[in-house]
Amino acid sequence: MSLHAQDDPELRRAQEERLRAVWAPPQGLFLRWSDTNNDRVGVWYTLTAFAFMLFAGVLALIMRTQLAAPDNDLVSANTFNQLFTLHGSMMMFLFAVPMFEAVSILILPQLLGARDLPFPRLSAFGYWSFLIGGVFVSGSIFFNAAPDGGWFMYPPLTTRTDLSGLGADIWMLGLSFIEVSSVAAAVELIVGVLKCRPPGMRLNLMPLYAWYILVVAVMILFAFPPLIAGDILFEMERLLNWPFFDASRGGDPLLWQHLFWIFGHPEVYIIFLPSIALFAMLVPTFARRHLLGYPWIVLAAVGTAFLSFGLWVHHMFTTGLPKISLAFFSAASEAVVIPTGVQIFVFIATLWAGRVVWSTPLLFASGSLAIFVIGGLTGVMVAVAPFDWQAHDTYFVVAHLHYVLIGGTLMPLFAGLYYYWPMITGKKLSDRLGRTAFWMLFIGANLTFFPMHFSGLEGMPRRVFTYPAELGIGGLNLASTLGAYLFAAGVAVICVDLALSPRRAVGKRNPWDAGTLEWVEDPGDDTHWGVRCVPLVTSRYPLWDQKDFVKKVDEGRFFLPDAEEGRRETIVTTVLDARPLSVIRLGTPSFKPMLTSVALGGVFILTTYHLYWAALVCGFATLAMVLWWLWTGTAEIPEKECKPIGHGIELPLYVSGSSSPGWWAMFITMMADATAFSGLVFGYYFFWTRHDDFPPEGMDAAPGMFWPLVAMGGSLASWAVTVAAREVHARGGVGAARMLLVAGIALSAVGVYAGLAGPWLAGMDPEAHVYPAIVWTLAVWTAAHSGVAIIMMGYTLARSLAGRMTPRHDAEIRNITVYMHFLALTAVVTYATIGLFPEVA
Amino acid sequence: MKRGLPGWARRLRVTLWTLIVPPTTWAVHFLFSYLWASISCAKVGAFATVPVLFLIGTILALIVIAASGWIAWMQSRTPGDAPPHQDSTDVDRLRFLAKSTLLLSGLSFVGVVFTALPVVFIGDCR
Ligand code: HEM
Ligand SMILES: [Cu+2]
Numbered sequence: 001m002s003l004h005a006q007d008d009p010e011l012r013r014a015q016e017e018r019l020r021a022v023w024a025p026p027q028g029l030f031l032r033w034s035d036t037n038n039d040r041v042g043v044w045y046t047l048t049a050f051a052f053m054l055f056a057g058v059l060a061l062i063m064r065t066q067l068a069a070p071d072n073d074l075v076s077a078n079t080f081n082q083l084f085t086l087h088g089s090m091m092m093f094l095f096a097v098p099m100f101e102a103v104s105i106l107i108l109p110q111l112l113g114a115r116d117l118p119f120p121r122l123s124a125f126g127y128w129s130f131l132i133g134g135v136f137v138s139g140s141i142f143f144n145a146a147p148d149g150g151w152f153m154y155p156p157l158t159t160r161t162d163l164s165g166l167g168a169d170i171w172m173l174g175l176s177f178i179e180v181s182s183v184a185a186a187v188e189l190i191v192g193v194l195k196c197r198p199p200g201m202r203l204n205l206m207p208l209y210a211w212y213i214l215v216v217a218v219m220i221l222f223a224f225p226p227l228i229a230g231d232i233l234f235e236m237e238r239l240l241n242w243p244f245f246d247a248s249r250g251g252d253p254l255l256w257q258h259l260f261w262i263f264g265h266p267e268v269y270i271i272f273l274p275s276i277a278l279f280a281m282l283v284p285t286f287a288r289r290h291l292l293g294y295p296w297i298v299l300a301a302v303g304t305a306f307l308s309f310g311l312w313v314h315h316m317f318t319t320g321l322p323k324i325s326l327a328f329f330s331a332a333s334e335a336v337v338i339p340t341g342v343q344i345f346v347f348i349a350t351l352w353a354g355r356v357v358w359s360t361p362l363l364f365a366s367g368s369l370a371i372f373v374i375g376g377l378t379g380v381m382v383a384v385a386p387f388d389w390q391a392h393d394t395y396f397v398v399a400h401l402h403y404v405l406i407g408g409t410l411m412p413l414f415a416g417l418y419y420y421w422p423m424i425t426g427k428k429l430s431d432r433l434g435r436t437a438f439w440m441l442f443i444g445a446n447l448t449f450f451p452m453h454f455s456g457l458e459g460m461p462r463r464v465f466t467y468p469a470e471l472g473i474g475g476l477n478l479a480s481t482l483g484a485y486l487f488a489a490g491v492a493v494i495c496v497d498l499a500l501s502p503r504r505a506v507g508k509r510n511p512w513d514a515g516t517l518e519w520v521e522d523p524g525d526d527t528h529w530g531v532r533c534v535p536l537v538t539s540r541y542p543l544w545d546q547k548d549f550v551k552k553v554d555e556g557r558f559f560l561p562d563a564e565e566g567r568r569e570t571i572v573t574t575v576l577d578a579r580p581l582s583v584i585r586l587g588t589p590s591f592k593p594m595l596t597s598v599a600l601g602g603v604f605i606l607t608t609y610h611l612y613w614a615a616l617v618c619g620f621a622t623l624a625m626v627l628w629w630l631w632t633g634t635a636e637i638p639e640k641e642c643k644p645i646g647h648g649i650e651l652p653l654y655v656s657g658s659s660s661p662g663w664w665a666m667f668i669t670m671m672a673d674a675t676a677f678s679g680l681v682f683g684y685y686f687f688w689t690r691h692d693d694f695p696p697e698g699m700d701a702a703p704g705m706f707w708p709l710v711a712m713g714g715s716l717a718s719w720a721v722t723v724a725a726r727e728v729h730a731r732g733g734v735g736a737a738r739m740l741l742v743a744g745i746a747l748s749a750v751g752v753y754a755g756l757a758g759p760w761l762a763g764m765d766p767e768a769h770v771y772p773a774i775v776w777t778l779a780v781w782t783a784a785h786s787g788v789a790i791i792m793m794g795y796t797l798a799r800s801l802a803g804r805m806t807p808r809h810d811a812e813i814r815n816i817t818v819y820m821h822f823l824a825l826t827a828v829v830t831y832a833t834i835g836l837f838p839e840v841a
Numbered sequence: 842m843k844r845g846l847p848g849w850a851r852r853l854r855v856t857l858w859t860l861i862v863p864p865t866t867w868a869v870h871f872l873f874s875y876l877w878a879s880i881s882c883a884k885v886g887a888f889a890t891v892p893v894l895f896l897i898g899t900i901l902a903l904i905v906i907a908a909s910g911w912i913a914w915m916q917s918r919t920p921g922d923a924p925p926h927q928d929s930t931d932v933d934r935l936r937f938l939a940k941s942t943l944l945l946s947g948l949s950f951v952g953v954v955f956t957a958l959p960v961v962f963i964g965d966c967r
């Protein structure tokens with residue numbers, strides 16, 4: 001036995017004491033809600049999403065009860081509209097996506113052997129936004145004010161304020177707020193997977209769950225922003241009467257359908273891939289062997305992610321688009337079957353090649369795959385345009401979508417629940433109750449949704465609150481309703497199982513004998529540090545393959561076993577090869593995230609009720625909160641340059657630029673921002689292709705070339721000046737860099753002024769026609785971004801003046817440069833579009 | 842095994858970015874096809890009987906995908922340690938990324954061909 005510092009039990013105990021103290025959750029009835037540690041926030045998040053699922057399920061039961069018999073009058077048509085809209089929207093926005101984020105926040109750090117994700121406070125912010133927005137949206141049904149336009153909210157019925165009430169605003173603004181938190185979580189997860197892996201865990205050793213999370217989070221980044229862009233246009237129409245979707249003033253309702261489904265189809269995969277990811281963790285465990293074909297899974301995940309963005313128009317087959325365009329999307333729809341099939345075959349092959357241990361989680365997994373495959377088959381049917389023309393908007397589609405969602409999302413999550421419950425609580429759930437519940441769910445789901453194929457083909461349209469007895473579909477509907485009750489009873493059995501859990505005894509650690517990192521920690525004791533020490537990983541299943549792995553972790557023999565300075569820390573590594581780069585200090589419990597989300601929630605909620613001044617106040621409060629949060633919590637200059645993490649390795653405590661998580665977060669956020677922007681630009685060119693009167697006679701000269709070109713020049717100059725400031729600053733020219741920042745502020749101000757002056761001085765009236773409306777939208781978007789640039793440069797200047805930014809510690813200026821790159825791009829596209837394009841076209 | 846792997850291809854580093862070249866090419870080609878069809882249908886009223894622009898775009902996309910697949914294939918044969926190639930070494934990571942890229946180019950190739958087919962079979966704007 002070699003002599004190693006960790007051989008000293010005294011030292012180990014002292015280290016554990018320090019770690020325990022640093023990671024201790026805040027106590028007390030009130031303070032506990034300031035927690036930001038992933039093990040708490042993740043649990044809150046999961047429970048909240050689960051509760052929303054139950055609520056949405058109750059809404060579904062009411063609907064099914066109404067539909068049990070022909071000509072039933074349990075609920076009115078109006079209530080029924082609210083029921084299905086809220087059921088669908090909640091299931092998609094308040095359950096499926098947040099659940100994936102919740103589960104990932106909970107288990108990803110463990111899976112990566114990290115103490116926490118890089119931005120714990122951002123997770124907390126996301127959680128509080130989700131809670132506030134979710135309660136706001138779902139609570140509306142108790143005031144008879146729930147949205148009633150269906151989960152895809154097609155205009156013009158929903159944009160005309162005389163035909164739809166407050167509900168539409170609640171949907172748009174409430175869910176936009178939640179989308180913000182989804183994007184925040186995506187940023188957190190991407191940076192977590194890329195930068196917080198343990199040393200040695202190269203890309204080819206990453207747990208498959210992490211691969212899927214990476215892919216799904218990237219998909220969120222490209223799928224949600226177009227919807228946010230759509231929401232913006234939608235609310236401009238409802239609140240300000242800008243006619244984006246109003247055909248009588250040059251608008252087009254189809255634009256909404258495009259923006260919605262560019263989000264809506266990938267969404268289906270966004271909620272399906274994480275479930276597959278759970279399978280990828282539990283199948284090897286129960287097959288007792290490595291997963292076969294690791295690169296094939298990566299192919300499947302990445303391939304599905306890409307192809308799924310080429311499918312959106314298959315939801316629009318009946319809108320009268322040219323057949324040639326439909327055909328492209330039909331082709332892509334068939335192509336996506338390839339990667340989807342690959343994943344399923346990889347699992348089957350792995351089970352085939354292994355020694356299978358039949359367990360409750362595996363039972364759920366295989367049952368849900370069976371259901372999913374039926375949904376996949378009907379999916380291929382509706383992807384064939386002529387069939388879709390027949391089945392569109394009938395119960396056939398309702399059957400298809402629920403097979404996919406229940407087999408692809410709900411049941412896999414139950415598999416994950418049974419699998420991971422012991423990891424979180426240390427206790428196993430009951431096998432007997434689990435199996436009972438499984439069979440009730442399995443039979444219930446089939447009994448509910450299989451008959452719907454036939455009621456659909458018999459001619460029952462979806463979204464009807466009742467149907468005449470003469471249609472002869474009473475029996476089929478009764479069967480569906482009975483199935484729904486059986487299904488609900490199955491869910492109730494699971495809830496009972498969960499409720500009994502606190503009374504059960506703590507079981508043994510790693511009860512399934514899994515091989516992956518998340519099982520290293522012992523959930524039985526009261527530690528909250530994530531991992532005792534950050535391990536060195538040299539295998540895909542370290543618990544199986546690396547000798548004495550768990551013991552070494554327990555004894556703190558790997559990296560960062562201590563918290564000498566009393567700070568929460570984790571290791572940051574390189575993207576490809578997970579070579580250690582630095583130690584970062586993590587955010588500690590704080591109320592700032594919660595207060596920020598309250599302020600931001602105020603903006604959205606007050607706008608819903610047209611209380612614009614109060615909303616504006618909340619907007620300023622949000623800005624102030626964010627600045628305070630950043631000022632006090634980020635890019636702190638450490639008390640020393642480096643610190644040892646054990647085994648003779650010293651790592652810096654401060655990094656900036658592309659090796660720091662903050663830089664990545666900025667980069668990724670800007671990708672989302674650029675995607676939202678392209679949604680708006682798409683709108684402009686969409687109108688141009690579809691309407692010959694765009695720009696209309698008499699308006700085609702506005703806003704002219706002069707002001708847009710001045711704005712473009714100003715923005716590009718402020719970009720150049722920022723890049724110069726970064727370079728000068730890095731070479732020690734602090735004073736010069738400050739001057740350049742001041743110049744940058746002035747130039748951005750030119751961007752704001754000239755950008756708005758174009759449409760303003762041309763007297764463009766956005767209510768008159770869609771052309772001025774979309775020009776204004778692009779101009780305002782870009783000017784607002786120039787405004788944000790002013791704030792960022794001011795902030796950076798202030799940091800420099802306060803001595804919080806030096807040539808060695810220059811994260812702020814490097815991060816804002818990333819922002820400026822994207823701003824320059826935005827400005828070029830906007831001003832070329834509104835200033836130059838009308839000349840060319 | 843080094844035979845056939847030109848120096849420049851060996852020097853090309855495999856990163857996460859190279860992994861997404863083939864599917865990105867598919868995406869660009871897809872978007873291009875869609876925009877080309879919808880713009881020519883909306884503005885010209887019909888598309889040309891011999892769509893040269895479309896043909897060039899498709900061939901270009903296929904060439905890019907095939908090339909990145911070929912490079913990936915070469916790199917996936919970099920000699921190194923013994924199978925099963927799942928250790929924490931430079932070579933294994935390189936081979937893994939190269940192999941995944943290769944698989945993705947296969948999928949993207951099929952995707953591009955699928956997208957091109959409708960033009961052959963439909964050929965008008967109705
Ligand atoms: C056994 C459980 C469930 C039952 C009984 C059920 C029942 C229903 C019913 C009756 C409708 C209305 C269909 C119509 O009139 O068009 C509906 C729509 C919908 N459901 Fe479910 N559902 C269940 C689970 C789920 C799950 C788990 C999800 C998603 C994760 C989901 C997502 C949707 C969506 C997106 C719609 C469309 C809403 C709309 O048309 O606007 N459902 N469901
Ligand atoms: Cu779809």
